[in-house]
Amino acid sequence: MGVRAIIFDLDDTLITDEAASMLAFEEVGVKASRFGIIKIGSFIRDCQNLAHKLWSSGPCHSYCDSVGISALECLWGRFTDEQEELRRLRNWAIPFRKAVFSVALQRQLPRIPPDVGLELSEEFSQARRKFQILMPDAKEVLACLYPRYCLGMLTNGAPSLQREKIVVSGLEPFFQAISISGEKGIGKPRAEIFFQLIEKLDTLPSKVIMVGNSEERDVAGARNAGIRSVWFHAFEAGERPRPYTGISALRELPALVREIDAHSR
Structure with missing residues (x-):
């Protein structure tokens, strides 16, 4: 049969997501200290916890969960999409962001100006866009595989935000087809x-x-669709045995694909 196509996830597979968000939180934490002396680590943890709490109890949670839009993406996505659900998310996201940053800061500085939450949320959005970082060896691996296999991308998320990530990362030319949930x-x-x-x-x-x-x-998802999978576990400490193939670095992928290809012919 052989291998003809490889489908890639995007976030934390080809580009960093959680690490990039942490860098943005750290930058905003430093900026928030202009309003008074704060413990930046506590401020960041409060922001993250509040974001997940408000997101999970918010009116858009069911839709976000179904298509894979995370709480942290709701802190910086523009959501300029035309779908009704995403228009509602765009409108909800503004007060959501303001609440996250204002409440987190008020836990350490009870008296802050009324627009501080919105100001910090805008600074977070700018910082997060600045930290669009490729995973190590991502482009090199895609360039290696591109001549021999059809490459596709399947990513969960809002179309406008995922397309923005793809364009900024410079990965789009490698892919024959891209699908966004x-x-x-x-x-x-x-x-x-x-x-x-x-x-x-x-x-x-x-x-x-x-x-x-x-x-x-x-x-x-691959199992549900009856296709083979390679689990990329770059961020997993103390990896436990799994009943499926895994790699800890993208540079391991070309050799593994060749091996799978050879054994499936």
């Missing part, structure tokens, strides 16, 4: 979104490998 109304691990992309790649599930960092969405 917010454009389809469904996300990983639903098998349907895998099948739609596989059709765009003009191949069969038996000839595809999925590469991603999420066991819940990438590995499970």
Whole structure:
């Protein structure tokens, strides 16, 4: 049968996400100290906890969870998309962001100006956009695989935000097809979104490998669609044995793909 196509996840597979958000929080924490002496670590933890709490109890949570828009993405995404659900998210995100940063700062500085939360949220958004960082060896690995295999990208999230990440990262030219959950109304691990992309790649599930960092969405989704998966566990400390193939660095992928390809012919 052989391998004809490789599908990649985006966030924390080809580009950093959680680490980039932490860098943005650290920058905003330093800037927040202009309003008074604060413990920056506590401020960051409060921001993260408040973001997840308000996001999980908010009116857009069900939709965000279904297409994979995270609480931290709600802190900086523009959500300029036309879909009704994303228009609602755009309107909700403004007071959400203000509340996260103002409440977090008020826990250490009870008396702050009324617009500080909005000011800090805008600074976070700017900082997060600045920290669009590729995973180590991402471009080199894609350049190695591109001549021999059809490359696809399957990413959960809001179309406008994911497209922004893809363009800024410079990865778009490597991919024959890109699917974003917010454009389809469904996300990983639903098998349907895998099948739609596989059709765009003009191949069969038996000839595809999925590469991603999420066991819940990438590995499970690949299993649901009947395709092979490679779990990318760069951030997993003390990795426990899994019943599926894994790599800890992207540079390991080309040799592994060649091995899978050779054994499946």
